[in-house]
Amino acid sequence: MRVAIHRPYVTCEPRQASVIGWRAAGCGSMMAVVIRRITTGDVEVFRQTRLRALADSPASFGSTYDAEVARRATWWSERVAAASDGDEQAMFLAFDGDECIGLAGGFTDDLGADRQLISMWVAPEYRGSGVATELVDAVLGWAVDGGARTVGLWVTEGNGRARRLYERLGFVVTGEVQPLPSDPSKDEIRMVYRATAKPDDPRVQLRERLAAAMKQRDSVAVRVLRTTIAAIDNAEAPAVDPAELGGMAIERSPRGAGAGEVPRTQLTATEMRALVRREIDDRLQTAAEYELAGRAEHAERLRAEAAVLGDLGASASRL
DSSP states (O other), X not given: OOOOOOOSOOOBOOTTEEEEXXXXXXXXXXEEEEEEEOOGGGHHHHHHHHHHHHHHOGGGOSSOHHHHHTOOHHHHHHHHHHHSSSSSEEEEEEEETTEEEEEEEEEXXXXXXXXXXXXXXXXXXXXXXXXXXXXXXXXXXXXXXTTOSEEEEEEETTOHHHHHHHHHTTEEEEEEEEEETTEEEEEEEEEEEETTSOTTOHHHHHHHHHHHHHXXXXXXXXXXXXXXXXXXXXXXXOOOOGXXXXXXXXXXXXXXXXXXXXXXXXXXXXXXXXXXXXXHHXXXXXXXXXXXXXXXXXXXXHHHHHHHHHXXXXXXXXO
């Protein structure tokens, strides 16, 4: 007997990579974006993506396109090698198929935090899809895995979209301000993430559990926690009317789905806990369907995932 299993959102966590699925507005197919740490074979991919980011968002970086396009091949190779392994620095890339559509890095911070988030960028047509959140999560996971309790960053004053993203992920403004190195006429502000921030926020609880699961290499917990965090992010994503696209593909539209300065919905703690409960119920219902179909192994896997969230749900319900 065949059983049709409907899952609204699916992720998986292969070794050293995560996969997030999202449905672009006006599109009927699910797009898979892979987030993974950079490797020594990614030198040219990193160079092209970094230069694209500098050309697209010059005010978001401390360096400039002109400075980096002139760098020698050895500089790029050395930077990639240093970021591909270890706890001192890291770089993560986001891929849709063979195309690199985002990046974010981290390195040891000498400004009062244990690590610093750097080089955060997502291609315009993928903004609002959850890719930025996954990239920041990857850096935070790497930092916590290396023993960090705080992660700092600088964000350009006036970049409201980026600031809202970081605030939503638990970063707080410190009050420090400095000139943007690449354009001293602009200021950038300091933000810091603390692993114990806002303990009553279900999203923060999920992220703390995710960091711990990544450190413990618990693939089941990592998979379900990433899925649930992404479901919350998707629920908060701004809606895009397909009519705005005029029948064009996303990459040819005047702005990518969710790429404009459209305010995101802000879920309350109660709404987030309800969403977690739906994730639990969805898994248990699907597990029962698998059981009836004689697919006990699949049913057992889904029940194990529900158990991870069930514990979180119990903790959240007591807040």
